[in-house]
Every structure is written in C-alpha cells, then in structure tokens.
Amino acid sequence: MNKRVKRLALGAATATVMMMASLGPAMADTVLKFISWQTDDAGTGEWWHSAIAEFEKQHPGVKIEFTKAERSSYADTMTTLFAANQPPQIVHLASFEFQMFADSGWLEPLDPWLKKDGIDMTGWAGQKTCEWNGETVCIMTNYFGFVMAYNKKILDAAGVAVPKTYDEFLAAAKATTKDLNGDGIVDQFGTGHETKGGPGQYLTEMLNYIIDAGAYWTDKDGNITIDTPQMVEGLTRWKTVMKSGISPVDMSASDVRKLFADGKMAMRMDGPWLYGTTEKGTAKSDIVYAVPPLTPPLGGSSNVLAMPSDIPDDQKQLVWDFIKLTMTPEFQRTYATLGGNTPPSPKADVSGVEKTIPHFPVLLQTMKAASEKGIDRVPIGLELYYNEFSKMIMEETQRMIIQDLDPAEVAKTMQSKAESIKG
Amino acid sequence: MTDTVRAGRRKFFDLARPSRQHLLGYILIAPAVLMVAAIIVWPLILAIDLSFQQVKIPRLGGASRPFSLSNYTWLFSSEEFWLACWVTLKLVVVVTAGSVAVGLSTALLANNRFRGRTVARLGMALPWAVPEIIAVVIFAWMFDTSFGLFGWLAIQLGFSDQMIPWVSSSTAAFWAVAITMVWKGFPFVSIMCLAGLQSIPSDYYAAAKVDGASVFQRFRWITMPLLMPVLGVTLVLTLLWVFRDFSIIKVLTGGGPLRSTQTLSIMTYDQAFQYHNFGRAAAVGVLTLVICIIASLLMLGRRSKSIY
Known part of the structure; x- marks a missing residue:
C-alpha cells in the first residue's frame, strides 16, 4: 500500500x-x-x-x-x-x-x-x-546620397579650392598627397577608397567615377552595358586614382574613415554614416561637408x-x-x-x-539628386547574381591595375563575363 | 514479481561477468560514438547528399532535389577549381616545408642545454598559444600596404624604395599568407619534435661519438631515423591544418588578389556564402575531404616505411 x-x-x-x-x-x-x-x-x-x-x-x-x-x-x-x-x-x-x-x-x-x-x-x-x-x-x-567631406585646413594649406569636377578633384587630391616627415612613406592622402571590404564595397567605391563618366553596369531593362566608351572612361579614372598613389590601398572602410576623421586625408566621398566617425575624430573642427564633385552623386x-x-x-x-x-x-x-x-x-x-546636423541639407540634396536619376548600387537584372557579378568586376579591375591593362579591353572582358553570369 | 524473474534480470545485466564485459565497454563508449556521429558523421552525410543536388540555399527539413552530377561536372570543368587546387598545393608544400624547417631547427636548438633554455622554449611555443584570429589581425597590420611594419622595414633597409603592396600583388599576397601560416604553424612542429628528441637515448649519441661520427652524421643516422615516427604524424597534421585553414587567408587577403590565395576552403566558403551555391560548395568540400584522405594515407604509409 x-x-x-x-x-x-x-x-x-x-x-x-x-x-x-x-x-x-x-x-x-x-x-x-x-x-x-x-x-x-x-x-x-x-x-x-x-x-x-x-x-x-x-x-x-x-x-x-x-x-x-x-x-x-x-x-x-x-x-x-x-x-x-x-x-x-x-x-x-x-x-x-x-x-x-x-x-x-x-x-x-x-x-x-x-x-x-x-x-x-x-x-x-x-x-x-x-x-x-x-x-x-x-x-x-x-x-541615401553620397556627400563629399573635406578637410578645410589641408585644402587651404595646399592652396586648392573645393573641387567641383572630376579633373579638379584629381588635381586637388594630388596636391594634398604628401610625405610630411620625409621618411619615404606617404602619410597624408588626397582621398581614400576602401578596397579591402569585399567586392560589393569595391564596386561602390568605383561607381563614383563610373557614374560621373556617364556609364553604368546595366540599362533599365537589365541589359549589360559595360562595353561602352563611357565605361572605358570610368575605368580609366579609377585606374588613374588607384595608380597615382592619392589613396591608401588595401584598407577597410573603417580605417579609411578613421584616417580622414583624424586629419590624414583631404577628401572623402561617403554616405551619411561618415558623420558618426568624423564627430569622434581629432580633425572634427576642420571637416566640412559638401556636394560631391562627381555627378550625379552615388546613392541608393x-x-x-x-x-x-x-x-x-x-x-x-x-x-x-x-x-x-x-x-x-x-x-x-x-x-x-x-x-x-x-x-x-x-x-x-x-x-x-x-x-543639430549642420550638413543635413546637403544630405537631402544628394539623396534627391540620386533618387531623381534612379541611381542604385545594385544593377537591374543582376540582383540575384550581385555577389558573383561584383567579384568578377573587382577581379577584372584588379587585373587591369596590377597588369596595367587597357581599360577598353577590360570593358570588353567584363561585358562578356557579365553576360555569361546573367546566363 | 517473483524472486526467480528478478534474479534472471539481474543475471542478464550483470556486466561484471567476463562474458558480458565487452558490453560494458560498448556502453561506456556509446555516448562518445553518438556524439561523434551527431556532429561529424551526420553533417558529412548531409554534405555528400547536398553535393549531388542542384541547390542554391538548402533548408533544414526541406524537400530534397533530384540526384544530379551537375555540381561535379561544373567543378571539373571550372578553371576556378583547378586554380584553387594549385594554390592549395603550393601553400601546402611551402607552409609544411617552412614549418618543418623552422620547427625542427628550433626544437634542435631548444633540446640543447644553455642558459635561458626555459625562456627559449616558452618563446618557441608562444605563437601556438596566441589565438589565430588575433595573430592574423596583427600580421594584417604588419603587412599593411600604406603603413605596415614590413614595408617600412623594406624601405629603411634599402630593399625597396616604396611600400610593398602585400595584399594587392599576387606574388606578395601569397608570401604574406605563407609567412603568417609558417609563423603560426611552426611551434606545433617544434613541440612535437622536441618531445621526439627527448625520447632518443643519449647512449646512441655517446656511442656514435666514440666511433668518430660527426655532428651531421649523428643527425643523419641517429636523430632523423628515430624522429621519423613523430615527424611523420606531425607532417600529416600540419598538412591537414594547411588544407583546412580558413581564417588566416580570409582575414589577410580574402583569397585575392586575382584568386592568387584562394584555396579550396576559401572556394567552399565563397560558393556557399557569397554565391549561395550550397550544392557546389558541398561538392568542393567533399573533394577536399577525398584529397585530404589520400594525402594522409600516402604520408602515413611513407612514415611507416621510414621507421627504423
């Protein structure tokens, strides 16, 4: 029991x-x-x-x-x-x-x-x-729309005005790239691009110059439009920027932003999020935000x-x-x-x-400008293959820079490979 | 319940009986076997199954796709795969040879008696103790193209008049990865070899000295043959480590530039998480496994012949 x-x-x-x-x-x-x-x-x-x-x-x-x-x-x-x-x-x-x-x-x-x-x-x-x-x-x-932030002190010291076109931008970047202590290592750059953050980011950085040259990866119907004179011009500009030493290479986005925020870079084209970094940088008081010299501004x-x-x-x-x-x-x-x-x-x-955010009107202006032109980083028709496409573009661009290839030939190769990816 | 039935049950579960002792062994290892099956064998079966399906992103519990050889057909006709095999082979040879050379040298050094030997042994093992990801981040800074220590040293020592593009030059990137892997991998070889060296009786060396054998002869005819069992296993383990290592390459170069550092493990990752081709990724993974098994068998076979 x-x-x-x-x-x-x-x-x-x-x-x-x-x-x-x-x-x-x-x-x-x-x-x-x-x-x-x-x-x-x-x-x-x-x-x-x-x-x-x-x-x-x-x-x-x-x-x-x-x-x-x-x-x-x-x-x-x-x-x-x-x-x-x-x-x-x-x-x-x-x-x-x-x-x-x-x-x-x-x-x-x-x-x-x-x-x-x-x-x-x-x-x-x-x-x-x-x-x-x-x-x-x-x-x-x-x-968003990209803005250009510049270090007024560096531009003034080099005696250059705020650039309004690609040519002015290139000249200003060259004038402000310097080896300040004479040890053979450049320690102040004219501009900065992230090239270590993966293919998607690499394409975003390139796209500033490509859009300004009037080119894009695809048209509104999703057809590949790489093999064009405008794209050749855009690739030439990117090659010039990367080979002329005005930008540090192999850097992540956060490192590039930090360099700029700490007064080691004259100009940086970036999205609205750059403000968070510049507010914490040592060169905060010298930094001014403006409309980018490359038009329409990259955005999306x-x-x-x-x-x-x-x-x-x-x-x-x-x-x-x-x-x-x-x-x-x-x-x-x-x-x-x-x-x-x-x-x-x-x-x-x-x-x-x-x-509270003094440059907010600039952010709105560039966002509207990008939106009106229908700018986006993801090309129409390649959405599903974006990672594969961006890796291919990055590799062909790297090949162009490392092996000093003709941008016209590179554009042809990219066109053919992009069509193959799209199937 | 009668006493007879109870006694019968007790007898059946009496694992102390000599005839039942093997059962006790099986019961004791069962949890470990089940665990291994759950975390190694089951995913392996899934990966093999996936490699024969044309699937982009699979879903756990989702319906299987029809059997297909398309992933393997694509793989064998893909330049990318053969390039990844070539890069992996180069890296395996360079890193394994480098790790063994540095590891064996430091082990021979640390096996001698000298003041500060304990500190030297500690220093020798240090790279092994540093977490891999931390070590790679430090190396990434040292190899930085704009402000890195190695570039600065090259300029200061007059080897170069400008910073070396470690990560944007195919050759430099390969060597940056190889140097980092050797630095991370040699302590393991060193520790294993040191243990092997200490197990060699000193009488052998004394006898060889009496017979007039030189340092090189003692190394060639005593140290190396007696060290081969340890060295053989160490070589296989190092080789497998180089094959599967992912974080060093991913953090330093991401497999670039121009896929000059894209190994099979990086290719597997890219196919799965960059291009969302999990079927193809599984196929690369399965082939990597097959290559590793073949390489290990060859190495172990060679080792067994080399003992004594």
Whole structure:
C-alpha cells in the first residue's frame, strides 16, 4: 500500500512539474527576435532602440530581443538562420542581399498588409527596389546620397579650392598627397577608397567615377552595358586614382574613415554614416561637408525591413506593427534628428534638423539628386547574381591595375563575363 | 514479481561477468560514438547528399532535389577549381616545408642545454598559444600596404624604395599568407619534435661519438631515423591544418588578389556564402575531404616505411 501511495505521489509530482513547464512559455512574454548590424551604430542604433522602446510600450507583454551581428558576417548569419529554419521574426537586410531570400519564397509579401492599413508608398525613396516578382517583400529603411567631406585646413594649406569636377578633384587630391616627415612613406592622402571590404564595397567605391563618366553596369531593362566608351572612361579614372598613389590601398572602410576623421586625408566621398566617425575624430573642427564633385552623386538603397513568410499569423501582425511604427512620420523625423539619416518617407518633417546636423541639407540634396536619376548600387537584372557579378568586376579591375591593362579591353572582358553570369 | 524473474534480470545485466564485459565497454563508449556521429558523421552525410543536388540555399527539413552530377561536372570543368587546387598545393608544400624547417631547427636548438633554455622554449611555443584570429589581425597590420611594419622595414633597409603592396600583388599576397601560416604553424612542429628528441637515448649519441661520427652524421643516422615516427604524424597534421585553414587567408587577403590565395576552403566558403551555391560548395568540400584522405594515407604509409 505504502509503495502504491509513493508511486502515485511521485506520478502526481512529475505531472505537476511537466504541466508547469508547459505553461511557462505561454505565461512568459512573447519575444520577437530582431538581428541587426546597427545595434550600436552612433545615431542609427539609438533610433532603433527608441523604436523598440515605443513598440514595447504599445504592446505590453511583447519584447523585442535586439541582437547584434557584425556587418562583415551578417549575410552569412542570416543565410544560416534561414537555412536552419530559424529566421528572426523581424528581418533586417541590406538592400543588395534580400533578393536571394525573396526568390526562395522566404519573405512575406507585404502588399496585403499595406493595403489593409491603407498605407500609400508613393514617393517613398527606393521602395521600388523592394519589389520582387511583382510583389512588395520589404520596406526600404534607408535611401541615401553620397556627400563629399573635406578637410578645410589641408585644402587651404595646399592652396586648392573645393573641387567641383572630376579633373579638379584629381588635381586637388594630388596636391594634398604628401610625405610630411620625409621618411619615404606617404602619410597624408588626397582621398581614400576602401578596397579591402569585399567586392560589393569595391564596386561602390568605383561607381563614383563610373557614374560621373556617364556609364553604368546595366540599362533599365537589365541589359549589360559595360562595353561602352563611357565605361572605358570610368575605368580609366579609377585606374588613374588607384595608380597615382592619392589613396591608401588595401584598407577597410573603417580605417579609411578613421584616417580622414583624424586629419590624414583631404577628401572623402561617403554616405551619411561618415558623420558618426568624423564627430569622434581629432580633425572634427576642420571637416566640412559638401556636394560631391562627381555627378550625379552615388546613392541608393541601403537597408530594408521584412518578415519571414512562415512564422505564425499572430507574430506576423506584431512584426507588421513594428515595421509600421518605424514608417510613421514621427519616427521618420527622428530617423533624421536622432539617426542623422535621410528618411525615405516623403511625409517626414525634417525642418530644423540642420540645427543639430549642420550638413543635413546637403544630405537631402544628394539623396534627391540620386533618387531623381534612379541611381542604385545594385544593377537591374543582376540582383540575384550581385555577389558573383561584383567579384568578377573587382577581379577584372584588379587585373587591369596590377597588369596595367587597357581599360577598353577590360570593358570588353567584363561585358562578356557579365553576360555569361546573367546566363 | 517473483524472486526467480528478478534474479534472471539481474543475471542478464550483470556486466561484471567476463562474458558480458565487452558490453560494458560498448556502453561506456556509446555516448562518445553518438556524439561523434551527431556532429561529424551526420553533417558529412548531409554534405555528400547536398553535393549531388542542384541547390542554391538548402533548408533544414526541406524537400530534397533530384540526384544530379551537375555540381561535379561544373567543378571539373571550372578553371576556378583547378586554380584553387594549385594554390592549395603550393601553400601546402611551402607552409609544411617552412614549418618543418623552422620547427625542427628550433626544437634542435631548444633540446640543447644553455642558459635561458626555459625562456627559449616558452618563446618557441608562444605563437601556438596566441589565438589565430588575433595573430592574423596583427600580421594584417604588419603587412599593411600604406603603413605596415614590413614595408617600412623594406624601405629603411634599402630593399625597396616604396611600400610593398602585400595584399594587392599576387606574388606578395601569397608570401604574406605563407609567412603568417609558417609563423603560426611552426611551434606545433617544434613541440612535437622536441618531445621526439627527448625520447632518443643519449647512449646512441655517446656511442656514435666514440666511433668518430660527426655532428651531421649523428643527425643523419641517429636523430632523423628515430624522429621519423613523430615527424611523420606531425607532417600529416600540419598538412591537414594547411588544407583546412580558413581564417588566416580570409582575414589577410580574402583569397585575392586575382584568386592568387584562394584555396579550396576559401572556394567552399565563397560558393556557399557569397554565391549561395550550397550544392557546389558541398561538392568542393567533399573533394577536399577525398584529397585530404589520400594525402594522409600516402604520408602515413611513407612514415611507416621510414621507421627504423
């Protein structure tokens, strides 16, 4: 009898523990996973945190787990998570990497959600990039235009004016590239380009000169347009810049930005995020922001928000609520005031932002100029093959520089290889 | 439950019985075997299966694609693959030879009695103790084309009149990777050889000295033959390390410029995470495994013949 009682008691205890354990998750907060490379970015990171705080205030019992993944390994992380069937509920991707996920059918079409809430996306900068196979699969979070920051002290010391054209830019960069202590090593550069951050970044740096020469990788119908006189001119300019020693070579973006911010570089063409670095640099007071001498300015879509297609419906609603919150005019304004970015919403009130970010009008001007010309870093028709395409272009360009090849021949090779990649 | 049944069960599970002792052994190693199967064998089977499917990004639990040899057909007709094989082979030969030369030399040195021997041994092992990624970042700075220490030294010593483009010249990039790998790899050879040297009885050397053998003869006819078992295994392990190493190349050159440092492991990564061709990446991985197995068998076979 005793044994029976003991067994019954043990069974009851086990059942109670199991029941409590199963009730646990249901009673706990709903957690949405949100992975980003911008968690601690100056300005932008704070903006994300403010959006999360507001969302959690509006949705008691729902928490957003905001986790950082380094940008350099971000695409790998997201690929692994999607492949393992464990994507985060809030999907944050660069605008040149969401296509592979959308093409696999892993991103939720957002048109029904937009329609349900009556959200008009007309005029939303870069939103067209988020259309994949006729469906809206993401919301463009950032669309930007490149600016040129210059060190006034260095330009004044060399006696050169702020350049307005490519030729003036090249002359100014040559005049300000110097070996200041005579040890045979250049320690002040005219400009700086990142050439160590991978093919995508390499192409972005090149594109400044290529667009100014009137060239681009593809036309609006997705046809490859590399073998053109304009592209030959663009490649020639890039070759000139890289071979003339006016830029440090084999440097990562953060190193180049740091050099500029610390007064070791005269001019730097970059996106709005450069401001975060220059504000912390030792040459902060000498740095001025201006419209780039290369026109139209390079720009384009930067990053997007999306949601996975196979999460439960109640989670989809929560994710959509978060995305919608970031799209409100209030948060679009703070994207500028707090993040220092150009908000894509046409309804964003950005008046007075220049009081805290003096060069904000320049950012807006270049963003609009790039947007009007339809400039983007990802060529139409090559979205799915962008990594392969950019690696091919980088390698052929490196070959041109290392082996001193004729840009006209290189353009022909690139054209043929790009057509082969596209199939 | 009757006492007879209970006794029968006890008898069956009596692992102390001599006839049941092998069962105890199997039970004890079962967790380790299962663990190895879960983390090595199962992914290996998945990779082999994936290599025979034309798949961009696979999804765990997703439906399999039809059997296809297209990944291997592409691989064998791809210039990229043969170039990666050639770069891997060059790197394996250079780094293994360099590591063995430096490692054996330092081991011979540290095997002698001299003041500061403990410090020398510690210094010898230091590169091995430094985490690989930290070592590579330090080397990346030293090889920096604009401000790197090696470029500065080359100018100061008059070897060059300008900074050396370590990472944007195909030849320089290969040697930058090889030097870093030798620096990271030689302590392992050194430690293994030192252990091997200390196991050689000193009587052999004393007898050889009495017979009038020179230093070189003692090294050739005593040290080397007795060290070969250790050296053989060390060579195989070093070779496999060079084959699979990823972080040094990825951080220093990323496989460039012009794929001059793109080894099979870098190619596997690029195919998977850059181009999202997981089927092709799996095929490169499987072939790398086959090459490693063949190389190891050849090396171990040679070692076994060389003992004594």
